[in-house]
Amino acid sequence: MELAFIPSPSRGVLHLGPIPLRGYAFCIIIGVFVAVWLGNRRWIARGGQAGTVADIAVWAVPFGLVGGRLYHVITDYELYFSDGRDWVDAFKIWEGGLGIWGAIALGAVGAWIGCRRRGIPLPAWADALAPGIALAQAIGRWGNWFNQELYGKPTDLPWALKITSSTDGRVPGTYHPTFLYESLWCIGVAALVIWADRRFKLGHGRAFALYVAAYCVGRFWIEYMRIDDAHHILGLRLNNWTALIVFVLAVVYMVLSAKKRPGRETVVEPGVADDTADGADDADDASGEETEARTKTDEKAEADADKGPDKDADTDADVKNEAGSAKKS
Secondary structure, eight states: OOOOOEEOOSOSEEEETTEEEEHHHHHHHHHHHHHHHHHHHHHHHTTOOTTHHHHHHHHHHHHHHHHHHHHHHHHTTHHHHSTTOOGGGGGOGGGSOOOHHHHHHHHHHHHHHHHHHHTOOHHHHHHHHHHHHHHHHHHHTHHHHHHTOSOBSBOOOTTOEEEOOOGGGOOOEEEOOHHHHHHHHHHHHHHHHHHHHHHHOOOTTHHHHHHHHHHHHHHHHHHHHBOSOOOEETTEEHHHHHHHHHHHHHHHHHHHHHHHSOSOOSOSOHHHHHHHHHHHHHHHHHHHHHHHHHHHHHHHHHHHHHHHHHHHHHHHHHHHHHHHHHHHO
């Protein structure tokens, strides 16, 4: 007997007149806003300028969406190019299907273009954005809930996900909510990166590498639970191999980066640093002028004090001379 379960929405889209409002798209959009908001706060805290993260995200987000969709279409090409399938569906991103590996890879290319235009080091920008990306993934995974997709093996646990749709080969029943597992894992990854960054002052891309490595650990075991169709290599799903390889690369980067460039960048946005320095110089000049004026005033006062007794003596002598002249007369 089913005592409890997580219900699936009856539909993943609402229509506001002729305009469709899709839950999957909303989750992606909200995730992007959260990532940019948190990234902006972290960038400012590291000495950057407000708005820089959003300016670079204008490049990174479109590239990331294209990369995520390309990865999904390439690795699941049979869903769009096999017999009975319509290849036009490959462009219907709102129906689900974004591969995080392709999104991060091509999104990094867009971010590199944006950083290069602003003269900003990409690793520093990535460090600022890392926990925000993890939170964006945590929110975005709820889009799979709206679409009733990417669930795990059958289970009767109280937090099982109840699938009601029978389209595209789905079998109604209760399954492991892998979307929820990954969402919670990503929140933990964000917290880990924020803590480690404060504790160890991670820099030169190491906070981003930590996010990648930690995410891959969770993705490996969550991916292993999924039952949707996927390509297998040596008994493992393709995404398991991708997670394993990317994890190793992230750890290697962290080790080599720590040896080659220890510590954290002192300047993340050169223009802001120059403005700060100019302001400090102006303050020093003003302070110097004020000190010089005070010094001159003090010197004048001291000079007047030194001349004071001499002036009094001269005045007394003049008085005596005038008195003597009066007696003689």
